[in-house]
Amino acid sequence: MAEKLVVVGQGPAGLPLAMRAVEAGFRVVGLDEDEWRVKRLNAGEPCAEGVGAGALAAAHASGRYAASADAADASGFDVCVLTSPVRMRNGAPDLGPLGSAAGRIAPFLRPGATVVLEGAAYPGTTEEFVRPLLEQGSGLSGDDFHLGHSPHRAEPGNPRWRLGNTPKVVSGVDAASLRAVTDFYGRLVRETVPVSSPRVSELCALLESARAHVGAALANELSIFAAHLGVDVWEAVEAASTTPFGHAAAAPSPAIQDSCLPLDVAYLPWGIRRGVGRGFRLIEAANDVNAHMPAHVVDRLGLALNRRCRSIRGSRILLLGLSPVEVAKTLCRLGARVRAADPQAEDFVVPAGVEMVEPDAAEMARADAVVVLGGQDCYDYDLVQRASRFVFDTRGRCRGPNVERL
Template sequence: MAVDAVIIGLGYVGLPLAQEASRVGKTVLGLDINEGVVADLNAGRSHVDDLSDADIAAMIEAGFEATTDESRIAEAKAVVICVPTPLAEDGGPDLGAVESAVGMVARHIHPGMLVILESTTYPGTTDEVVRPALEAGGLVAGQDFHLVFSPERIDPGNEKFGAKNTPKVVGGHTPACTEAGAAFYGAFVDTVVPTKGTREAETAKLLENTYRHINIALVNEMARFCHELDIDLWDVIEAAKSKPFGFQAFYPGPGVGGHCIPIDPNYLSYNVRARLGYPFRFVELAQEINSGMPAYVVSRAQDILNEEGKALKGSTVLLLGVTYKPNIADQRESPAVPLAKQLAAKGAIVRYHDPHVSTWRAVPEAQRVDDAAAAAGEADLTVLVQSHREYDVDALAQAARTFFDTRGVVTESDKVTRL
């Protein structure tokens, strides 16, 4: 029996996509190399924040199945590649997982198949890396099979926008490929946005996240000099965003994290340098500023303790929230990691609390505490790194000896210093 879609990569991107396709009656097969993930899904257990065990059970009831068997790609009408593309050592994207997935598809491709890449990468990847591998067996993209790039736009933990109601950008190798991709997604996504081709779709994703990266860097740099000039930046932002046009509010923080902002703009910067021989200066400066924020927070923490007559070395510092964004368990590229490591390197005793993280493998030297309020009362300094909804931040600030709010969410208190 033919499968409507095989989705390769069952993480934060692939699994919500599989859910939406299953909901409209498509027969969906999930393919992943992680045997544990496959076993858990087939047993009805979710491993991502945005889907519950009940969601997985409903998918299975609708016909969803997970497998590690790549030969089943041959059954598919469409294949969607949703594998990670981390940064390589040279600053470009590590396409190892993409190349592996494309190799699987190439071994089982057949005439009429729709092949879609969703993994974020540099402009030209679909045409220069994916297409030659798929055409190696003799089939031609745009003639014998359809080839599309459609960037993932999943925002883990976003309760307003998900895979269904986030507009889907679709760029095909040919206009007919674009139409095929649009028809596939149009069955379960509310809005499809076609582009001229694959390169435009690839670049659109990078522009989205570069825009955010640069604007976050802007307010992070403003946070530094506003502190020196005794200006309340949070109040400044509130005033500025009262303008009903021409301004979008961005907020400072202890750094940027997740699978997009710290990584995707670097693909564009790398591509500009590699192909054109000059730097994308906005991106490189933004990266320098944002990656330096954990060190800035450490410096501010040291100053706060000094004002209390204490040295950072030997002081207990409690970090509240160590995930990369609020209300989820995702720790990818979390700025809490370099923050904790730099505190420990300067001799601080680092403890942490996070309702979503039971074991912080990235920072094994940090001790987990169960009671945030009690730990805040014992710590020399408490730093709010991530403002989870489970936290009563005002109560925690009152319980703390000294409280450093890097998110600007605590109301006025004589114990609180804001970033």
């Protein structure tokens, strides 16, 4: 019989992993506390970027995938991957969701089984927090089962790098655990990258998040200066990306594509203060720059409307994308009539005053401004440029005389 894998969390990290594991021959239970999400998944409706209806239908057709909200369905697992995120609350990591996930699967942990933490966490989380919970809930000692950490790696909207062809950093709390974790991911990905401990793996995840966050902050601050200097920052970004050395491409955006990033990188300043007693100034500065981008987007939109003899108050504004929701909330507060189109709207709490619509040509033509806010590829950007009177593009997707870019 095929080995049983339990993936706790069926969001953007857990669902693609579950689908890839089904392809590799595992029997997979996608465990998620959100019963509405479970119902959607079992009805064949994917609810995470990177997984289409075809992939989900194939997983169901194999007879080796089912989503569940019942922890008892984890019984008898060979491998369990915890994708529960660790958020920041009141300036410190909130380990509640991760602790709940570990506690739910602990009673079903058997000798020889493997548990892997994929969610970003500060160094020490796997060994100091997850391991004791698993031991207490299962009655086993740490030597009876395998435990490790492996960072979740994904770039939303990037069709080239998927789970299967992206190198996977793997770790274990001991040599046997490292072998078990490496063997598991070796069946799913083309290349594994073993490191000496979960602490190294956890810090690797934070380093990758921090690098993306700092790069975005640099591009965002450049975009602010470039607007005052009359320079198209997007042209500069595209030109800089042609260098074959020493350049990591980053572009301005109102929000980091991966919604976990600002939270993930907050672990670093917290962990440095906790362990060393000083701040992490570079990350804190990047956090400050990126946190002010939604307000900057609204300011730029207001100036653009003023040049067209309009104000935000009373204008009909269509948002293509709801993230960051601070933009929609601010526009509503300033008196705009806000419409929004977002295929992932169920992942957000739609702000009061925002009407969800379809992004068709008629809706675009009625808007005083169409704001390209999200970075999804589901929008027809040629149609956006043709049908709209004015486009304010924060993602560099549109060009034309009626387009102003962030």
